[in-house]
Amino acid sequence: MKTNENPYIPYNATVEDTWFETGGERAIKTFKVVLEDDEARQNWNHRPGQCAMIGVLGVGESMISISCSPTEGDFLRFSVMRMGKVTQALHQLEAGDKMTVRGPYGNSFPLEEWKGKQILTIGGGIGQAPMRPIVEYVKANYDQYGGLTMIYGARTSGDLCFKNEFEEMRKNEELSCHLTIDVEEEGWDLNVGFVPSMLMDLNPSPENTIAITCGPPIMIRFVLENLKKLGFEDDQIYTTLENRMKCGIGKCGRCNAGGMYVCKDGPVFDYATLKAIPEAFA
């Protein structure tokens, strides 16, 4: 469908597989998507942390982070929470259905720069979606990194995304994977408690480590506080922002946080930059 250099015209894509990560009113559904156009598929080159505008023609588009690493294969994965008009329409899609994709947009995690370092990801709820590509990328290039620690929490065990993947990761002794839920629950034998306090319990050393966090604003706030307590420097801490977006290419104006357009200058910011943006935590 994309015929020229018009950035507003999306690619057609086919949903190859879908499954629910969580249930309930605000269910999270994951889509494995393949671009239809061969050329587009070959030219598509995203980096962990980037987003794409996915949508359904006739309904609209939403900016969703790409939750797979390019190392995984020639497909895209999006984990979408059912919230509004577009995400409701997306949730109707099943394997074989069509959706539209344009992107990839935004900057990305500087994974090249991080080579040789310990990677610590701290996610909460749907905030694990942008963490996942980092985890996958680091797993695929494990010899180039100093190690990978993952902390992930949600309200209940049912709200945890990518559960089955963690099972495997927890068995892998090289990786350190920590899960937590907010309140005690039958059949849950792992940690109970909020993500920021679990971070303190684990007490990771800031030395040669990069911490990346994403989750609900309140969690991010406390995680950042705790990371500082642990001795992390501003440039060792990264997070991703989100705002309402329409165009994805820095034109429509609505996603600005301070002078930064989240869709182009972001979504990935290090804490040093973020601190200078007055609206970043609004």
Add this chain to the structure above:
Amino acid sequence: MSAMLLNKEKWPDFVGKLTGKQLWAPQIKDEQLRFAPVAEGEEPALDYKNTRVPPKNVVFPQTETLFRFQVDGEEVDEPKLDEEVVLLGVRPCDARSMVIVDKLFSWDYDDPYYARRRELVTMVGLACSEPGLNCFCPSVGGGPASTEGLDLLMVDLGENYLLEAITEKGEALINETKELLEETRDANLEQKEKVINEAAQKIKRSIDPEGIPVGLPGLWEDSLWQRVSASCLGCGTCTFLCPTCHCFDIQDETEGFESRRCRTWDSCMFEEYTLHTSGHNPRPSRLERTRNRINHKYNYYVDKFDVIACVGCGRCINLCPVNIDIVEILKQVKEAL
């Protein structure tokens, strides 16, 4: 580039020459002065201060179809933009606004619709000889005869218009209408200087933006925002009528089996503008929204594109229902620095 004289008696002929193309000019329609297409035989109204609605909708229509498609279809159909437009009688501030907005629409990604419409438009400006009460263009880098963004500038010299070509497009327009024009004399150029100087003298309002872009971040928590935003109604008048405001919304509209994706002007003064689906709003009240508007024009845009996103046309001051006056706000900002 050449300068020529057009006797006002030949004005209708001059307009007639242009109506071959799509000609937009200020006209009085429904008791209101507005930019509208001029039909054959109609005459533009040039004796005016400025239109209420800026001519930005010629290059950035309030509603623009991005593409059309069939429900459940896979092919999209882009609109063809190929109609040349002559924008006649644009005030220098409005022309300058387009140069400012160009920077955003060509930032990294080219906006194909905007770029195409900009290509197709020829801007014939009219220097101001009677500036409005709230004009402050010289303060923000413009002037009553600024040529930025114009292809041709007309200056009212009483009996004649002085036509000065600024670009190739303007030159071409002069060539097309050559038989109506006369050579200029030195006296005309002197007269032009005089008209422009007099106009500049008549501009009463001013603000020195020196220090504002750098200083605004430091005033983030200042009480002045509460003061200036208290009376804001949260309507979109200031932004919709602003020639440099360029934010938009994208929506899909479906009617039967026909669908389109279109964009429409949007305003940062609306609550819904930044509202997340979760119900969280990063700018929850009029205070944040007002602060954002001023910051965007005088701080963020300067940071990114090195120009103030305000041309001093005074429309937001003229038409704000509750007298929120951007010059007054900026004065308060300067005081607070």
Add this chain to the structure above:
Amino acid sequence: MSANNEPNIVAFLCNWCSYAGADLAGTSRVHYPSNVQVIRVMCTGRVNPLYVMNALQQGADGVLVSGCHPGDCHYMEGNYYARRRLGMLKDLMEFVGVDPRRFHMSWVSASEGHKWKEVVEKTVEDAREAGSFEGFRRRQIDW
């Protein structure tokens, strides 16, 4: 309006009376014009004036709202509210220049299959006289 000058009518019928009335008309083989697209609502009190506007915007040439007779409302008083609101809507639309023949309201009980036929005939006839309502269609030239 279809090609052969047949108006499109959208009818909002209350579940308890008019819908049953229209049903009765059907089962009793009462012939009435087929131009009517019926939308069943629980009560006429539920008919938002925007439904009427939207129907006209999206291709209807006439709109009919029909419910229980006053006093017979399943929800006791829904039709009284509807009467007040839609009466005002009719006045407003008339003032804006929408032909009053495009919008009708009626009381049709579950047993009034024949009245339903009359109401529909009148609505269709009026809408036909008023003509196509292209002027208000959502799909404008700028699409």
Add this chain to the structure above:
Amino acid sequence: MDLEKLRETAAEVVAREDVKYLIGWKNGSYGYRVAPAFIEDAEGAAELIFSPLCISNLSTYLTLVEKLPLPRGQEPDTRKIALMVKGCDSRAVTQLLVEKGIERDGVVVIGCPCPGMIDYDLLAEKYPETEGLSEVKWTDDGFLVIRDGEETNVTRDELLAEKCRLCRYPNPLISDIMLGEPVETWEPAEDKGVEEVDKKDVNGRWAYWEEQFSNCIRCYSCRNVCPLCYCQDCILDRLNPTWVNRAVNFSENTAFNIARAFHLAGRCIECGECERVCPANIPLGRLNRKMAREVRDKYGFEPGLDPEAEPFQASYKPDDPEDFIL
């Protein structure tokens, strides 16, 4: 009105512990402009004015204040808001009470009997604005315009705002403090605006409004300035479902304007603010006044008179007119 008295009273009111701030009028930034003033202390009270330019209806600010979630542990500020009202504005306050949009205990209403306001556009057209502040005062039979020190007497007929010509309630109907003596009411003029449209035939009216609504730029200033348009979640902002498309064209503009006029039927108190603020000069007042007239004539109801009344659209009478029913 005695300005000293007004400022004195205002200073007393804002000094009260149970009053958060007072909303009144003050001089604007230039010319004939008057701006809403949010007064918190005696110093601010000295800025207050009440002149024929104070046409704006400040009661809209009662519902415009955002109710933001409070930080944990912080108690909500329950102090009262003091508000200066003219006759028409007071009806808005009453109507808000009827709809339970505000609480009677939450406001201190300061009534200002109003001899009639000036039409800003007419004034600026006849006596162009200057960059300095101008003053306008009431005289016995009209207005005194003081512009750059130059005084001009103008008759009342020449500059009186349309809504004031039609006004039937120049004295505040609800107030806690009344400033000055009630003014003598006047015979309301005939509503020529509504009649002009009314006497056209149906197609003529459609053509008339088509022209008007095509000019609408959907800035929603009419909605936002309206004291009675205060829904938290306006149907025009809704996207799911979308009732009125974002596209700006005649069809959507008409749907928007009809929806708004309808939602105000039986609620509009004819303060004329929508018409005043419209940057596209759409005579919205005609729509609202027409509906107000219908409601008054057909249903015998007038909004904003009785705080105990039932809201018009949320009530009915068994004998409401039903001559339009087939």
